[in-house]
Amino acid sequence: MAGGGDWRPPRSCEDYWWEWKHCRGLRHAFHHYYAHGALPACDRWRDDYEACRAWERGRAAAAQEALCKSERARVMEKQKYPPVWTLRKSPPPDWYIP
């Protein structure tokens, strides 16, 4: 996490609002059901949006903490499974060879 003075929410509050609104929509509900077999849970986006707004209003440390925790949890969820392959440190050597 960046230093207190420089910190700002990882996404803009408009992004959180958009994600929440999009999550609640019928189209997304359908796609989520089609892809995962269950309806989406959107409360987290709402909580993140409210935390973002609370931080914007009063720079509340609790809001900052809650937002960071939520986003870190999202990142951890993506890293739940061990990778199948080893990541490269540099691009393939023959990528640009004509």
Added chain:
Amino acid sequence: MRPHPAALRLTARGLPRCLATPSPPHVAGAGPAIGAAAPLPLCPAVGDGGRLAGAGWASAMEQGEAASPPGVREEEEDDLGYRLFPDRNKKQQSFLVRSLFTYHNRCQLMLRMTLDTNPYAQLLLEAMKQSGCTVFNDRHFSCENCDGCVSGGFDSATSQIVLCQNNIRQQSHMNRVVTHELIHAFDHCRAHVDWFKNVKHLACSEIRAANLSGDCTLMNEIARFKFGLKGHHQTCVRDRAIRSILAVRKVSKETAEKAVDEVFDACFNDLEPFGRIPHSKTDAKRAYRDFQNRDRYNANL
């Protein structure tokens, strides 16, 4: 540069222009492309009667010869799929012949349209640039005539995406093929993918490509006469990955299924660089926006 056959690994993205066998439900992967109204004709015989080409969407160039034509020497090794991409080993045609007698120009125009306007492709290009693999149109894309039902492929030996100019007729089709192959290219760029020897690596890339390119949208599946709703996307991704492996490897169905099952959870949930499963251009645009803002995101976690 002619790649050494042993080093060639081409994943092919076939979108069906024809049916490999007269039984549509079995080869539903070779169902009609979106917008096609008429029933599909049978594929022209390719070597073993089009069985491999009928796997359609993702036959790779490392084709196992399941049944070679009579009179041809049976080869021990995979033929690497050259027969699906015959132009790969031929001298390039002259400019005039290419312009007047092939669909080369149309392919180039559609490709340009995709790269300039399609948010899926734009995100992948940007992600690859960030990974150090800037994609150049004339170096990394090649419009060629292909065999059978194949629509495209990724040649890891020459780092080229092959687009089948004779099989891609619609812009939406081009968009999907380019996205699919760019995902393979992106995986090749960011990771040590052993295309040739490791079935799990191949399975993983195919799972990701089927998941993220829009291959398994509901409409596409309906067009292939495959019906399902609850969680059907995963069924589609799994099936297409298995079929792709079977098309390019001399392995049993059980081996392919086992490989896909082992890596499915990890690879289905690996959504790089999109960060979400893009079900529409809106999702893809949003994913592109998030990718552009990732510095802010990572700095403030």
